[in-house]
Amino acid sequence: MAAGLLASGALTALFAMSLAPPSTSPDVPTTPQPPVEKIRVEVATVNGSGCRAGTVAVAPAPDSSAFTVTYSDYLASAGAQSAPVDFRKNCQLSLIVHAPESHTYAIASVDYRGYASLHHGVSGVEKASYYFQGSPETESESHRWRGPYADNWQATDTKPWEDLDWAPCGAKRNLNVNTELRVLGATDSDKTSFMTMDSTDAKVSSVYRLAWKPCSNG
Secondary structure (H helix, E strand, C coil): CHHHHHHHHHHHHHHHHCCCCCCCCCCCCCECCCCCCCCEEEEEEEECCCCCCCCEEEEECCCCCEEEEEECCCEEEEECCCCHHHHEEEEEEEEEEECCCCEEEEEEEEEEEEEEEECCCCEEEEEEEEEECCCCCCCCEEEEEECCEEEEEEEEEECCHHHCCECCCCCCCCEEEEEEEEEECCCCCCCEEEEECCCCCCCCCEEEEEEEEECCCC
16 A cells, blocks of 8 residues: 555656646736635535445645545445446536636646456446536546456546636636446456445545636736
8 A cells, every 4th residue: 555655646746747837928827836825625516326425525735736535435346245236336526616716727637546456357447527517528538457456546637738628717617526436347246346436544535636827807
């Protein structure tokens, strides 16, 4: 576990360095730095088989550069002692991000983490998307692990600066985050394969890194 977290820390530093935007014309000011005001993030609604009420915690970083989502009961399984519906678990979060009116933000990259125990011939899939309330849903990204596999896993989705989806300036729109876990190909009724996005360690969370830029009237 310690080795997995150490590797995650190295990846975090690497992705943080990559958030600086390319040069732009003077009439389109941008900045990689968060605003001085601290953000707050609240959970408006929670839906899905992977995140029962009370099993999700959200916390912003002290410098407003990111926020984390921690799950405590998000597990998909298949095989022995698993119900037929357990092979797929999902979670739909509607988040209220209280950001200063002078700035707008976008999700620049996301780290998803968990643990998987997959027998031979079994695959585990993590899938995720996000979008602002009233906007089209962004294209989902997915990652697959194939058994035999028994270890921590991490997946990172990153967007280039020019493709970021920005929160609308001057409007309050919830950020909708959809995630999904699947365990596929488990045919042995005597063996259980599973994949989690949960943890009893608050350090193992999904990390949503934010890009910032001033609003035109900011």
